[in-house]
Amino acid sequence: MAGAIEHERPAVPHRGAERGAPAPERLPRLALIGNPNSGKTSLFNQLTGLNQKVGNFPGVTVDRKTGVAQLGGQRRAEVVDLPGTYSLYPKSLDERVIADLLYNPLAADYPDFVVVTVDASNLRRSLLLFSQLADLGLPAIMALNMTDVAAERGIQLDVVTLERELGVPVVPMNARKGVGLAALRILMADRLAASPPAGRFWQPDAALRPLLAEIRVHFDLPNDYLALHYAHQFRQLHFLGEADQEFLQVLTERAGFDSMAQQAAETVARYAHINELLLEVVTVTRTERREPASNRIDKVLTHRVFGYLIFLAVLFLLFQAIFAWAQYPMDMIDQGISALSAAIQERFHGPLVRLLTEGVIAGLGGVLIFIPQIALLFAFLAVLEETGYMARVTFLMDKLMRPFGLSGKSVVPLISGLACAVPAIMGARTIESWKDRMLTIFVTPLMSCSARIPVYTVLVALVVPDESWLGIFNMRGLVLMGLYLLGLSSALLSALVLKTVLKARERSYFIMEFPVYRWPRWKNVGLTIVEKVKAFIFQAGKVIIAISVLLWVLASYGPGQRQAQAAAQVQQQATAQRWPAVETERRVASARLETSYAGTFGHLIEPAIRPLGFDWKIGIALLTSFAAREVFVGTMSTIYSVGQDADLGTVQQKLASEKDAQGQPFFTPVRALSLLVFYVFAMQCMSTLAVTYRETKSWRWPLGQLVYMTGLAYAASLFVWQLFS
């Protein structure tokens, strides 16, 4: 029954002829494909380790993870990690990547063979995808993963029979622990010149033959099944030109091709076949009839009371980690950078040294300082994801999120938004529904991200006393929490408003499988952290250092002779009024700053921000921190350090010593609050706008975010300052 029903042309050879022989140094390419939660990521990490690159699939915005794997016998191969899927009929944007890759033998990325990860504890469902891949005629190896889970459940698999029936090599393994990996590597090296599996699982209906034959001839396709997928999916295949799509449109319409009914029939027929096959392969011996451990754990973790309590506890732990634990390494980085600057300034002098210390090194410090928080947050998220708890959070939160037009799946991006909106918005890809996804992307930047933390902490520490309320609640902590809640509620309310504006484009599904609970693999967690920290340093970091240097230049130099004139004027006054040398120096520096490019900039926008309680110095910071919020602190530090003993005081001390015209402290609680509220709402982040554009493929969304959030910030600050000052 699994034997070849029809002898078809092999899938691969004809492509070499059309593209010319591949360059000799090109590594063989293999694609990893499998169901969600089948251990695909673990296998990818085991195969490639730190040799990973994250890029993009051409034309779309789905992460394309590739790596180089060391195979048996000193051979190497490039591994592409494909998004998890249940079938070759895509139901989400992510899954469309697979169709684009596998249906086009001419694609640059077209794999030489596929490694299909299969969950041994749920072979029936995993085989659906495998059987489709086999019918496409792709050379394949089956990585029979999670054999430990299967054994725990008393499931025995006859691998020899399975191999014979499927016609491909089957490697039993436990990718998380690395069991079976050596065998897989050797097999992969062996199979580099693999032939497609002999088995055919399913044949399209005879009535479709003429249609499929026509498609096959037109596109020169190796088999009927691939032709069938063209008939099903031509509207979504990026590599087809408009003329080709038109052609298929006409053809399928003429043949009366009913895509939905055909798909349903195919899936049912495949399962029937698989069920028969499994009779020979699977034996289940259960010593005692009892529920799997995961189902018992679920009774607690999704309990109506304990479920939420535990989730709250997890969130609490997460916040503790970001705010308290991260503080120690952050202080060390801060002190290290200060010490380095001071040491250099002690030994060398001149404008270049100032550029190095006040520009470059200060900027570098601003980047490095975030590593502990980013690492900790992604460690947490990776553990939640790895253990399978994240899916339960989705389950618990779905009903709560739905009134706001969001789904349980929005919770993960929103929570990730507490670290950084950039990865969070990218994380929204897992949401299949277009509308839910757009809503989530739009409101995620309102969640208070870690880049706001420095702004919050500096300003809160400046005006809120470090005292306890009722002896237990730290006042600063309370204010900080209030800011976070303000961000959260504005995100939810904004979604609620947008929900009514936006029209859905497609069906939204919630259905998902609960992965079984597992202990996290620390290697996977570690690789996630490395990936995110690297992305931050090399993407956001570049911007921050560049802005830092630019700022230093803007604050140190001015248009024409104005700076020199202002300085000379102050000097004259000093001589006339006999100021002490220190006082003179401070006033000269202050005058120079006010006449610098940055000062000119700040003065220019002062009329617009005066109603919010901001002066030109804050105006400078608002403009520069548009690149990234954390630049605010750097800017304030730079601006206020000019004229003071640079690097001697903290930003806080510098701000606290700032006086207004009456000689009172400039940063009153209300002024600080107005500024804080501004930062809660404002879209002060170039990177977020860029990533929104990338994810939505339209400037409408990022521009909408910019206008909406800045407007919200302006209105809120105006409200605070006008009402309370």
Add this chain to the structure above:
Amino acid sequence: MAFFRRSAAAVVTSPSAPTRRTANDLRTGETATVCCLKDPEMALKLLEMGCIPGTQVRLTGRAPLGDPLMLVLGDEEYTLSLRVSEASTIQLKD
């Protein structure tokens, strides 16, 4: 191989079919067999996730607000989480 020859129409009934119990009507802990899937588009998703006619389903619980719910499927006993609106497209055998 009975399913093999069945047309898709037999799997996916029209919404006007006589009202059967659906997965949403199950009591917690109750087991039943899937008869057919009401919504053609939803059916595709359910089918590929292994919820095919003839499969046993057991309701193991609901989220605290009654929605979504957890269904344990088949001999493999894997858990799907779905919304009430989705579960009520799964019709059960009497």
